[in-house]
Amino acid sequence: MEYRVRIDEQVYPLVATSMDDKGRCTMGPAGEPEPVVIKVVSSNHVRLEIQGRARSIFAARSDDGTWIWCDGRARVVKDADLEERRKSRAPGATAREITPPTPASVVRILVETGDRVAKGQGIVTVSAMKMEMTLTAPYSGTVTAINTSIGAQVSPGEILAEIAPDDEGDGNE
């Protein structure tokens, strides 16, 4: 089994084989695993023997990771592979274009052609079913065109404003 173990900013890639019935296995950085012996003392205490030198390791799990104690040093250790991912931002999870979600009328236009806009900044406010909704910039960039006017009836798919992204990296976010 491969592990990527994180302690603060540092990630330690480790490879470990399964324990046999005596707790023997190999463990260590990929390519240089060493024979070790793991003895379970309690659910919070294991004795780890590496190259004939044994140490007591104390461990307690928390929502932030596992607290590991060895020789007076306490570290919060995480399994980097299981760390919560950033909330996925699929392309399409947020709209890429400035278009209304339902047929609506334009009540306000908040920017002008040539304006620099930041991601999340309001561009056009539309009204439908007595509810107003502000369409926001999906990425930072420069407004290159406004394709609508106040009072216009607009429908989904109609691009109300166009924004040239600052750069591809940001645009893909």
Next chain:
Amino acid sequence: MEVIESQIDTAGDEYRANYERMQELVEDLKAQLKKARQERSEKAVKRNQELGKLTVQERLDRLLDRNTPWLEIAPLAAKGMYDGKVHGAGTRAGIGVVKGREVLVHANDPMIKGGTVYPMGVKKTLRCQTISMENNLPMLMLVDSGGAYLPLQSEIFPDSDDGGRIFYNQAIMSKMNIPQITAVLGLCTAGGAYIPAMSDHVVHVTGTGAIFLGGPPLVRAATGEEVTAEDLGGAMVHCRESGVSDYFAEDDAHAMQLVRDITALLPTVEKSRVPTRAAKPPLYDPKEIWGVVPKAISTPYDVREILARIADGSEFLEFKALYGPTLVCGWTYVHGHQIGILGNNGVLFSDSSLKATQFISLCDRQGIPLVFLQNINGYIIGREYERGGITKDGHKMVHAVSTATVPKFTVIIGASFGAGNYGMCGRGYSPRFLWMWPNAQIGVMGGEQAADVLVSVKNDQLARAGQPPLPSEMVDNIRKPIIQSAFNEGNAYYSTANLWDDGILDPASTRDVLGLAVSASLNASLEDRNQGHGTFRM
């Protein structure tokens, strides 16, 4: 409870010879398992990497809780079939732990024939669904399949237990309230598209995962339209427009994370309670089973020696020890769970059949899971026994086994011949799981017996025609191929290739396997089981 005192001399020559022979069988088994997991064409490995996909093993590693057991199901299915390279019938399946929850995982291996489905693949999927239904285990499907293997479509498509049954089962499972989570990690074409569609939760990986009823080649052929797989059925299409998929995943690892998160939110299941106590290991090392089992399948040995190496503390309360001694029945604990266990110590007589009937009924009434250790050449035959009503008594045992609704588990530890297979809960009797040891053999009768029967039939025909019996060299010519084919088609590998069982076990792991399986079976309720049975012929 009494402790079984082993009579085995672990220093003896016989023990050593047995041990070495079983060791050889087990080493071969492990090599076969390893090969099935690892042997993939260079081309397939390269292709998988180019697509940015994880291997099946890597997917499982990310999906399952680390350092928890993985009870693989039918890892050697389809062994020796087709071109010999459709390992595990093209899928990996098993029971594992996700977020502390026991689940059934079924994963296509795109590195075997592009994940296409062979007839044995269908059989394995259906078997997994049965396990999921019988044991109330959530089913997690990692789909990455090019669809049916077209040259064999006639064996995959039309019959009652063919492809369509998979989706039928999915609907029934949904009705049974068994959660189904599918991760779309590659193609899900045609019928395959229904696997996600019929699931409760669909995770879809962008770029590689695609769901469509007709793939780009079929679309081109049918309408001339040129379209990419991603555009036809990619994650963007199904997460944003069609609503076929529910969760957008950036890559395989993300998909596995999402499946874990979804699993964590499933309603918890209170396991059925059977009598339990603290688990303890047997007094004798389970590995000593290697030296207990004789080399020849016809050599009898005391099944209690096996029990002593399976049961918690080697403890066993024997039921009717002095009555019907060719069948050993009694109670014990395995990994802390109480079970009723039946093991053969010879052929079944009327008394041993009656004893089995009573014991099975008792366990069924008390809600105690049953374990059958099969090593049986059949029921006793002969004039005296037919007159004594052996068929009538065998019937009682078969009836009791059939109607018992507690979880049943069968391990074929030696011979499984004739009606003995039935009475001792063969595959036809719906044990929750059935495994074989590598030395086991299965068939209507043993090869020697079958050859003898055929020779004697032939001699009867000759006698009726007024001719002398077969000369001995002719007898040999008839016997040899029959014995050989009985072995070829009756050995453990042939059985497991055909999915007559759920896998071949290292005998030393039997205890752990039973513990895992009994524990997993308790996910299903014991309460509403259909109590009772029909009428016994007395």
Next chain:
Amino acid sequence: MFSKILVANRGEIAVRIMRTAREMGIATVAVYSDVDADSPHVIASDEAVFLGEADPSACYLNVEKIVAAAKHTGAEAIHPGYGFLAENPVFAKAVSDEGLVFIGPPAEVMEDLGNKTVARRIMAEGKVPIIPGMISCEADVDRLCSAADEIGYPVVVKAAAGGGGKGMRIVEARKDMAEAVELARSEALTAFGDPTIYLEKCLDRPRHVEFQILADTRGNVIHVFERECSIQRRHQKIIEETPSPALDEDLRERMGAAAVAAARAAGYVNAGTVEFLLDGSGKFYFLEVNTRLQVEHPITEMITGLDLVRSQIEIAAGQPLRFSRQDLTRRGHAIECRIYAEDPEADFMPSPGKILFMRSPEGPGVRFDHGIQTGYHVPVNYDPILGKLVVWAEDRPAAIERMIRSLRECVILGVKTPIEFLIEVLSSEEFKSGNTHTCFIRDNCAAWKPDRGEDALAAMGFVAHEMAAPSFGTSTDESSTKSGPSSPWQTLGAWDLAR
């Protein structure tokens, strides 16, 4: 002797006081706030009275409620521990006004010594050397500046009502005076409800050496040797030891005599501590008198065999001291390390949270006075002290080695602690050589960072624990894992047919 006392405190000190009371056959009453309902000090008591919400003013600082609790339970005396109301003369008076006994000095003595300028005046009159500086309070910055010119920079702005480093500012030059005064006044107002301040000379790298005093109601006053408490962070002690490596018998005799003189000058009764600063030339100056049991009192107990809490209770009950100065001997060397829930990487800021697991150090010469347990929540509302690890050994080098060993055995997981930092301080040549002073941490351990050299081992330890005790990927509260029968799915680990 009393039959029942109330302990108006919490945490390790409440537990420690109750232990002695139990030995003396005295019943104990604990008081607690709503966050402390399951705290070790409540569990250790014979009966417990709920005071109110977590805010200290509603519980451990609430004179009325505590006195009422004592009356209600029939306690005859109140032990205040340290901190909270321990040095509050209003409390001491309220206790005696109700006909109960306050286990500590009389309210008037407390009041005099609590005001530092008053205390300085008393000491000056009693011929006890005091730190050059003002003996009255002053608020005007100009006048403070001219006083500082007279004393000579650097000077310390101190709160008259101060203690524990609060309301204290060092001023290096005249231009910084105004700002320092303002900060010190506002801090003093918040901490003590009294903004008055005064100036003292700031000594260069002095040692903090204090003498334990015992005074009975019959006029017997003795000192019970010194404690050196130079290792401080945020003006608070963190490592204390006795004897001080800086004292020879002559200096000990002179300082002890000054301490006894100070106590007599103040009319002191019960246990108290006279604190001095000691400069490099062997000159010492009165700093203040702590009119309570000190946090670090156990090291004195370790080298003398006394139980200072027993002495406090006996004195409060009107009994004479059972020993004279000549009866007391000391043996060996004792060190205490204070273990707080604090982050040594972030200027020792408090780090409250839940103790996920703890294991106490044990073995010869080890004493761990603590008020925590596995599963205990360290509340944000109070001083985050978890416990005090105290060791005794034949001599200082052996005591240092024993302390390092004990710290390594002292497992506390779930909150940050200074244990790793303490091990490094104790292991340093500077500490071993006895070159300790109040700027030790600033000079030697500024911006301390943990040694990352062994982190790879911690990573392996993590993997070993994962393999040995699988986590099931859920957030696990080990104490609350479901009871049911053990399942091989949870016990078999990385089991696989193919293995």
